[in-house]
Amino acid sequence: MNRQVPTLEDVAREAEVSRATVSRVVNGVRNVDPGRQDLDHYAGGRLAGERLLARGCRRVAMIGVPRDLRAGRDRLAGFRDVLARAGHDSPPVVEGAFTLDSGAAAMAGLLDEHVQGGRTEPHTRVFAPELVVRASA
Known part of the structure; x- marks a missing residue:
């Protein structure tokens, strides 16, 4: 059977x-x-990664990820898995919460890391997995 x-x-x-x-x-x-x-947060992270890669983005970072929440961990896992399958390094991730202040601080932290790290190539996109975080970044 x-x-x-x-x-x-x-x-x-x-x-x-x-x-x-x-x-x-x-x-x-x-x-x-x-x-x-x-929501299927893993699928959301995966779809965001697929969409960014399809648009030609190669240097992508992620901000505002609350790792103490399942939603944050799952979105990050889906996002990282897509990038890894496409042969990309794990993206820079700045932790935070799903709040306006956290989004602004996460974006500032990412920019500081870029400048202080002496990177010459900027991130082509930043994935902020929550509307409030995107609004403040």
Whole structure:
């Protein structure tokens, strides 16, 4: 018998929940509320990386990444994985929070690192994974 293994999307569709909810259950995340819709943050980071590479961006940095939040870690992982598969080094990452002040500080830190590090080639793009961070950068 040739049985096909269901995908996360198949299970989510059947259960009428988000793909992220299914992923949290499969990966053992506690206190999952099946009615809560969440984002697939890994996919968001991956799609951002793919889009930037497709536009020809080769020196990309990421700012405003709160590594204490699953959303920040997952977005960073998706972003890094795409760049690694394309043969790029791991991007510079400036940690922060999803706030205006953090976004401004992260961008200033990235620029300071560039100047103090004596780099001659600027970053062609900066990925800020949250709207508030982008607005302040």
